[in-house]
Amino acid sequence: MNDYQYDYQTVKGFIVSCLFWGVVGLLIGLLISAQMWNADFNFGEYWSFGRLRTVHTNVLAYGLGIGAEFGIFYYLVIRLTKRPLVFPKLARFHLWLFNVGILLGAWSLFMGYTQNVEYAEFEWPLDIAVVILWVIFAINVMGTIFKRKENEMYISLWYIIATIVTVAILYIVTNLFIPSTLTKSYHVFAGVNSANVAWWYGHNAVGFLFTTPILAMFYYFLPKSTGLPIYSHRLSIISFWALIFAYLWTGAHHLVYTPLPDWIQTLGIAFTLFLIAPSWGSVVNGYFTVEADWSVMKNKYLTKFFIVGVTFYGLQTIQGPSQGIRVISSLIHYTDWVPGHVHMGTMGWVTMVICGSIYYIIPHIYKTEIYSEKIANIHFWIVLIGQLMFSITMWITGVQQGAMWKMTNPDGSLKYTFIETVLANYPYWQMRTFAGIIFVVGMLFFLYNIYMTIQKGKKEAAAKLATANA
């Protein structure tokens, strides 16, 4: 098929790294979930919720999420361009720098060095490192795409290009901070304007780190793992352009009922509702792809990771826009409903598709079969149960919280003191910790399966080499 050897070292490196950071981030997640219902789980200055929450979000978003995306994108790009990376050694350096960056990032947040813009917490020296990291990645991937051997760019490459460009714009603008010392800086933007920039970034970081990259994987690995071609190329085109166009208008739905001028809020809400269409374009495209032969859901174990994953993407992109509407926002904003929403996306859609992609890639590059389909199935069901329990308990308690904050006595005074509204969450927060444990157990099955597949691949390669030499 190809007259060169694919170099998968970097891909492997990123996959192993992202799994490592995934475990770290999940364990911190369990700890902070317990801190929510018992303050005794806070241990002094460093191990307290305020600091650890950002360690949790950053290590999982950037360590697990972006780490997986770097690895999987390198894999996708060389497959889809039918040529090696233009700078393979630069990719190794990228891997090295990535791990140092996440380590320093986690450490710095732990130390309390933070810009306090959600998902852009890293202080300015690390921001510079992140920009260098991204440029290195962009040069390699874009260079390889420009010099591709395959004339037509497949859908996944569109999403990869959009991700690279948009994340660069978002990250650089939002992180315009004026340094005062090595570990402290102040936003170039102030007050209302700072909030608008921060959520233009915050929402699109979700869009271009957790939506477009995952769609790039989805459009490649769904056909690969089912053997079925994508249902409609035209629908992919429409969905792509509508999605990347509309996303950038929507950040202000995070600022409903704040002092941000109303017209920006309303525009944000309107485009958020519009976003349902292109999001469901991809969902429908996925469903109709498998519509050609639903037996693959049963016969090919990987199919369900992508189809259930895209189902949660569909639910996420219905729930998200509905949350943006003023009347619903007034009830659930600032409550635990929102972490319930976020975790449906991250655990149900992002992690599901990343795991499915890794299940496809690892046997492929080790030239072997998956160690155990049975364990993969167990992994699937356990994480699904854990994630559903997590999200559903948070939705229930979020609505309860929002309602308790609003409820008044006949004379107009508040029915509940704030502490009463906090304590009412405790049983749900405890259930959420339990759900988190279930999810982590499911992920451990995944790690074990991947580890054993790698060992199996290595053994088989050694055996083959031995026979060849004999």
Next chain:
Amino acid sequence: MSGNGNGLYSKALLFTLVATITVLIGTFVTMFYPMMRDDMHPKLENLKPFTALQLAGRDIYQREGCMNCHTQTVRPLKGDVLRYGDYSKAGEFYYDRPHLWGSKRTGPDLARIGGKYPDDWHYQHMANPQAFYEKSNMPKYDFLAKKKVNVSQTVAGMKTLGFPFQPNEIEELKNKTEMDAIVAYLQQLGTAVAKKQVILVDEKSVEEKSPIADKVKAVAEGERLYKIECVGCHGKNTEGNIGPAFADSARTDKELFVLIANGSEGAMPGYATQFTREQIWALVDFVNSKKNK
């Protein structure tokens, strides 16, 4: 469009350009354009830049990730305004770099916390929140009282932000703890807007004697509410702490009612937005039950 090898999808550079322009349109309309408008940079007349001590406190607020649990924006909604006070105005945040509005209320909103409680309340509550609300999930920040303010970082910050300060202000800063700083920061939050308690009791409407004093359950209900909300300041057994002990209270029923309902500037918040008249009378009856007879 596809497959013929000549379209947009086989021209990588052109594709990248078109994609870039596509994402820049919304970026321009909702982010860059507003930035050029005056209504994105409003400032209330009596809003003052942070003092060195307040900025040091704000830096600590950021460092400890307080915004992961506390918002700083009161929405123009009944529930918010009742609970926290007047809704947030755009011009209150002129000096906030970055904004600290937050996205989650695991704890209450802090946009109007300034002046709501006396300083002592914050010192004690930060050190041990569970002494105020037994099962509160807020971490203890007692370590702040043991650390001195980082003076050089604060001065660098004041200069970076262009806030005015006097040399003696910096001199005084050297003796301050991080706890002093964060309390100073919290106590100025929201103070550029006049304090407004939505429900205030008209003194003339208050009875001289508790109308429910003879009800059996009144004291028990008062005690229940006391345990939820009042133990921090008045003590587990009403022995007094930040607020006075009940034993030697000389206040009449009516005086107690008005004090609980409307509060006392800088000493005690008013509870008329939180409790019904009947509940406030129950609290009065509970106080009376603890008085030395």
